[in-house]
Amino acid sequence: MHICFITNEFPKPGYPHGGIGTFIATLSKVLVEKGIEVSVVGKNYTASEEIESINGVKVYRLYAKKIKGLEWYFNTQVIANRIKAIHLESPIDIVEASDMGLAFLPKLKGVSYVIRMHGGHHFFSESENRKINPWRGFQEKRSYKSADAFVAVSDFVKTHTSKYLSLENRLVERINYPINLNHFQPIEVPVVPNQIVFAGTVCEKKGIRQLIQAMAYILEEFPTASLDICGRDWFYPNGDSYIEMLKATEIPKLKSNADSVTFKGVIDYNELPKVYAAAHVCAFPSHMETLGLVAPEAMCMMKPVLFTKEGPGPEVISHCETGLLCNPYDALDIAEQIKWIFKNAEAADKMGVNARKSVLERFNINSIVEQNITFYNRIINSNKSV
CATH class of the missing domain: 3.40.50.2000 (Glycogen Phosphorylase B;)
Known part of the structure; x- marks a missing residue:
């Protein structure tokens, strides 16, 4: 099995990243330990291209020109071309992105596309009582139409996202974020009162x-x-x-x-x-x-x-x-x-x-990784039967 994650947030020393980057880094490491090939593709934090292996995960940090109004187009082209090249070298089974990540990405034949609901534009617009941005809303709707299946990280995000974006009759699985139990465990340090x-x-x-x-x-x-x-x-x-x-x-x-x-x-x-x-x-x-x-x-x-x-x-x-x-x-x-x-x-x-x-x-990472593997296998087997 070969999983390709699309994210610009994969952790890089010296640069800030969000929860999505932490999640993918944590999940990917254990997937590799389970014998699954993992690639991560996204924009670099700097104006250069870098390829490195981190805990067995092949990380492609790409550079795309920043042209106002067209950055989305050039970023998509660079990412799409790299995914295609990776697929030719080692066939990809699953491409996974966050809510808007599939908006303009061309789909490769025989590859299944998954959206993990990390909380998209429609979800947070509702919670923050603000209007939907037409451009971002369009991208998210287009992305959701391209997905073959979805992972919801909570029941709440599943319910409230489905109010605005159609999941139709596609597979939707609820899987928690994993926590790195070895990293976050009780340690003896003086507690600062109050x-x-x-x-x-x-x-x-x-x-x-x-x-x-x-x-x-x-x-x-x-x-x-x-x-x-x-x-x-x-x-x-x-x-x-x-x-x-x-x-x-x-x-x-x-x-x-x-x-x-x-x-x-x-x-x-x-x-x-x-x-x-x-x-x-x-x-x-x-x-x-x-x-x-x-x-x-x-x-x-x-x-x-x-x-x-x-x-x-x-x-x-x-x-x-x-x-x-x-x-x-x-x-x-x-x-x-x-x-x-x-x-x-x-x-x-x-x-x-x-x-x-x-x-x-x-939130045990081992059981959650197994849930993800089972989910991926269901999608792959479903795709093969079509």
Whole structure:
């Protein structure tokens, strides 16, 4: 079996990447260990072309000219040509992309095309109450029409995506993201009392603005509390920095406690477990997620975790049993949940133990990889019978 993933986010040292890149890197490594050939094709972070083998995964980082208005066309051509060349050398069985990834990609005969619902334009437009961008909406609809099958990373993303994009009678499988259990496990480091850690892209939909606002309530009762914000910046269409906006509008509201919030920037994936381990509580009050990786990662380390009650939050955490859920739009609710953890050490520790047990049962990479292999085989066998 030969799987080809399409992504521009495959992790590269020194460059930020999102959850999709982490997911593909984690899944690919174990697929290779199972004897499956894996290729990853996407744009490079730099203006050059690179080909390398990482944990047995053949990674093609391609360069395409940036021509305003036509970048999508040239990127597609470069990626399509490389996939064709790979296929001629070693026949591909499955090409997998995220929601918009198949929009303009020509299909190769005998190859099955899969979309993994990581959360597309229609999904997040609904959750953020904004209009559909005509161009992006067109691309996503076109991409979905090209897919032979789908993987939904949560029941919520499956249900809400299908409200806008037709899945017709094609195969749809619900498979969790896998968590690297060897990487995220309890480690002995000193816990910083009343330290809150956030990890993820620093943008509005991650609830970071409300988390900063919650600090005003937390500091009233716990004046030594601190918030470390770990992750890459997000930029508005005009190029303005979201972090700089927060520094200009939200941080000053904390007045003399402004230094209680620290922007740590991008944290190396290998260092992330240490960051989680040192936290008193890990807080991820997202307005919306497809499933999210950071919450189960921190849960796997037996940390008290605050997650969102919106979307698939209840699919990840059982409130007061494996963690806490909050209203991500309500700074006071976020603050109350975090203060509860500070006040109830024994109960919080018990939640951490339950959290790790839950992750080991539901996000175990070995069982999830087997689910993916079974899914891929079903598609391949179905394609051969046509």
